[in-house]
Amino acid sequence: MPVPALKAKDYKSDIKPVWCPGCGHFAVLSALTKAMAHLGLVKEKVAVVSGIGCSSRLPAYIDSYGFHGIHGRALAAASGLKAARPDLTVVVAGGDGDGFSIGGNHFLHACRRNMDITYIVMDNEVYGMTKGQASPTTRPTWSNSKMTPHGTGIPCFNPAAIALAAGAGFIARGYSGEPSEMPRLLVEAIEYPGFAFVQVLSGCVTFRPDQRSWKEEVHPFINDVPTEDRIKAAQIIQADDGMATGVIYASQYPVWQPDNQKETELSLLEQEFDL
Amino acid sequence: MVALGAAAVVCGLELGAMEVGVRRVLARKGEQVVETALRALSLGYNHDQRPGKTLPLPGKQDNVWSITGNQACGVGALRGGVRFVAAYPITPASEILEWLAPRLEKLGGSLLQAEDELASINMIIGASFGGIPSLTATSGPGLSLMVEGLGLALVSETPVTVVNVMRGGPSTGIPTKSEQSDLNIALYGLHGDAPHLVFAPLSIRDCVFTTQWAVQLAEHLQTISLVLSDQSLGQSWAIIETPSPSDLPWRRTIEESPDGDYRRYQMTPDNISAMTLPCTPGGMYTADGLEHNARGTPSSMAVDHREQLNKRLRKLEDFDYGDDWAEIEGEGAQCIITWGSSAGVVKEVARQFRQQGSEIRTIAIRLLAPLQRHALSQALEGMKKILVVEQNHGGQLFQYLRAQDVLPMTASSLAQPGPLPLRPGRILRALDE
Numbered sequence: 001m002p003v004p005a006l007k008a009k010d011y012k013s014d015i016k017p018v019w020c021p022g023c024g025h026f027a028v029l030s031a032l033t034k035a036m037a038h039l040g041l042v043k044e045k046v047a048v049v050s051g052i053g054c055s056s057r058l059p060a061y062i063d064s065y066g067f068h069g070i071h072g073r074a075l076a077a078a079s080g081l082k083a084a085r086p087d088l089t090v091v092v093a094g095g096d097g098d099g100f101s102i103g104g105n106h107f108l109h110a111c112r113r114n115m116d117i118t119y120i121v122m123d124n125e126v127y128g129m130t131k132g133q134a135s136p137t138t139r140p141t142w143s144n145s146k147m148t149p150h151g152t153g154i155p156c157f158n159p160a161a162i163a164l165a166a167g168a169g170f171i172a173r174g175y176s177g178e179p180s181e182m183p184r185l186l187v188e189a190i191e192y193p194g195f196a197f198v199q200v201l202s203g204c205v206t207f208r209p210d211q212r213s214w215k216e217e218v219h220p221f222i223n224d225v226p227t228e229d230r231i232k233a234a235q236i237i238q239a240d241d242g243m244a245t246g247v248i249y250a251s252q253y254p255v256w257q258p259d260n261q262k263e264t265e266l267s268l269l270e271q272e273f274d275l
Numbered sequence: 276m277v278a279l280g281a282a283a284v285v286c287g288l289e290l291g292a293m294e295v296g297v298r299r300v301l302a303r304k305g306e307q308v309v310e311t312a313l314r315a316l317s318l319g320y321n322h323d324q325r326p327g328k329t330l331p332l333p334g335k336q337d338n339v340w341s342i343t344g345n346q347a348c349g350v351g352a353l354r355g356g357v358r359f360v361a362a363y364p365i366t367p368a369s370e371i372l373e374w375l376a377p378r379l380e381k382l383g384g385s386l387l388q389a390e391d392e393l394a395s396i397n398m399i400i401g402a403s404f405g406g407i408p409s410l411t412a413t414s415g416p417g418l419s420l421m422v423e424g425l426g427l428a429l430v431s432e433t434p435v436t437v438v439n440v441m442r443g444g445p446s447t448g449i450p451t452k453s454e455q456s457d458l459n460i461a462l463y464g465l466h467g468d469a470p471h472l473v474f475a476p477l478s479i480r481d482c483v484f485t486t487q488w489a490v491q492l493a494e495h496l497q498t499i500s501l502v503l504s505d506q507s508l509g510q511s512w513a514i515i516e517t518p519s520p521s522d523l524p525w526r527r528t529i530e531e532s533p534d535g536d537y538r539r540y541q542m543t544p545d546n547i548s549a550m551t552l553p554c555t556p557g558g559m560y561t562a563d564g565l566e567h568n569a570r571g572t573p574s575s576m577a578v579d580h581r582e583q584l585n586k587r588l589r590k591l592e593d594f595d596y597g598d599d600w601a602e603i604e605g606e607g608a609q610c611i612i613t614w615g616s617s618a619g620v621v622k623e624v625a626r627q628f629r630q631q632g633s634e635i636r637t638i639a640i641r642l643l644a645p646l647q648r649h650a651l652s653q654a655l656e657g658m659k660k661i662l663v664v665e666q667n668h669g670g671q672l673f674q675y676l677r678a679q680d681v682l683p684m685t686a687s688s689l690a691q692p693g694p695l696p697l698r699p700g701r702i703l704r705a706l707d708e
Contacts, residue, residue, distance in 0.1 A: 015572060044556050049401065059561045060573070065553040066561030067404055068573075070427045073397040076389070080398030081553075083387050084359045085405035088553050109390040262383030266353050267520070269378050273340035273350075275514060 008033040024176035024202030031182035049078040053095040055122035072103030111166035124204035132207035170196035280319025344508030345370035351486025358384030361398035368440040371412040392417040396424030406552035412438040431562040432497040441505040452694030453507035456667035473644035475615030480515040495525035533558040546590035600642035607634025608659040661686035668692040
């Protein structure tokens with residue numbers, strides 16, 4: 001008898017999210033479970049890995065294997081896991097501070113290493129868990145944080161541009177307020193053979209109530225996307241206001257995975273030391 | 276060249292063989308250089324005052340290896356079952372990684388060169404979560420960067436091993452010279468109450484056993500093992516008796532067919548909970564650096580924190596480590612306590628002592644944490660004089676033993692920092708003081 005297909009809700013665990021009512025991350029969680037159901041992923045063959053922050057609490061809310069690690073290091077843990085266990089579908093979830101500030105170096109090298117990992121960054125331009133400090137994607141004039149009372153005065157990090165420059169082969173942007181579009185993006189990202197980076201504009205109702213206006217501000221790309229052309233992708237990303245959604249760039253680079261067929265025994269290797 | 280010629284006599288090498296070597300090395304510098312060098316070589320070789328005593332080469336022997344300490348750590352790692360390594364290059368640990376990389380591949384494993392040490396520790400945690408015994412190797416500055424990750428491995432009970440090849444510290448320090456000054460960070464570097472395993476190999480040969488033991492105990496006890504080798508062990512070549520293959524029984528306890536109510540951090544009599552690996556149906560859980568309950572769900576409840584703190588402590592404290600925690604030799608009322616590579620010079624001191632007809636006991640500690648306090652106190656019974664010998668400035672082992680209340684107030688410390696090696700004469704003088 002065929003096993004009945006799993007529905008999105010079957011991929012949710014019974015742990016109640018810590019997120020504030022109205023948080024954009026609920027929609028991302030929902031979109032991810034829809035994508036998993038659409039792809040018919042076997043739950044125990046999925047590992048969701050994260051660092052620290054509100055969005056990084058996501059692994060426990062998915063009924064699969066999960067690893068909730070330390071701040072900024074999710075991509076590193078996920079890369080080790082994927083290298084050791086290529087049979088797993090590895091999804092990394094996190095926020096803008098976790099991914100672009102404390103974890104910035106791992107972001108660069110994960111793009112460049114191009115392992116078959118999906119990286120979802122729920123970007124709300126603020127540190128929510130520590131109660132509202134500026135993140136790398138916060139606009140320089142945002143002055144509501146006590147830590148930066150005059151605003152950061154520093155230009156924002158452009159995640160898509162940096163992912164492209166660092167060598168990512170799949171770059172997309174979504175908005176948590178687009179419940180039909182988001183699962184589609186995540187399906188494409190998970191199916192993509194290589195490092196797939198999805199920036200999700202996912203508003204913080206508590207510390208960035210101004211982000212309610214995102215609903216009016218997001219728009220489709222004016223250019224034809226996705227492109228396979230790196231130069232075009234760079235132009236599109238640089239010309240964009242950061243609020244356009246869709247898959248921007250989808251190209252093919254060699255996927256890195258250790259090449260290791262067992263061919264000998266340790267006792268034979270040890271003979272090299274015989275005098 | 277003159278000295279080389281004289282040294283060849285001491286080693287029992289033939290002049291003709293030396294000439295071939297010199298010609299090969301210097302050929303590209305031109306015939307004139309080669310001729311001059313050969314004349315100088317011959318002068319040294321045929322000098323009137325030939326040494327009376329020579330040190331003949333061992334020649335072809337059975338059951339010996341020619342190996343460095345770093346390679347020996349690599350062998351121990353593989354014997355312990357390590358099949359994944361992620362690491363960042365650093366002096367003087369890189370040879371462990373360079374030796375392991377091609378060999379891991381041939382054994383079906385892999386080495387990933389990470390972007391930094393923060394990545395390497397987290398990568399091996401990820402791989403170990405996937406079920407593959409994993410290790411990294413580094414030196415002081417790299418260990419400092421890894422410390423937060425070590426806490427994560429410890430709390431999530433994901434076994435990993437770090438071989439720390441010590442060099443002069445702190446900071447960049449003296450990267451190419453040896454020092455035993457990372458004991459404090461290895462023992463106390465983690466925030467929170469974080470009991471774990473700390474080992475130190477006692478010789479180049481012992482790098483094989485100690486690393487294997489560390490890996491397998493990390494796996495069995497689902498914790499972190501730190502192995503404190505150092506530059507003097509790691510980068511020295513030695514001819515050693517072939518380390519006999521030791522089939523240690525310690526393995527990770529894997530739950531392959533969990534029932535409906537799997538709890539990752541279930542309390543058990545030995546405080547070791549069976550671990551499921553990804554792809555096992557019914558065993559799904561989220562490993563976490565947050566404090567958690569038995570199921571793995573994050574919890575800030577006092578009762579869960581206390582239970583898990585106890586679990587992580589008791590599984591280490593109640594385990595029977597057997598007799599391998601130290602090498603204890605000799606009798607008498609005087610005793611030298613040492614650890615790691617300083618065991619070599621301490622054993623030489625003991626040899627000289629006994630040659631003069633005196634008795635001395637030496638205790639070289641291999642397992643530094645958890646300290647085997649009871650066994651150590653027993654070994655110290657009846658000692659009138661105790662000297663703690665180590666190669667660092669602060670007397671880190673001495674202070675540790677003091678804090679653990681195993682030393683009488685009369686015990687004294689000989690702590691000499693690198694880069695100069697400890698010499699037997701210095702230790703003999705300290706015993707007389």
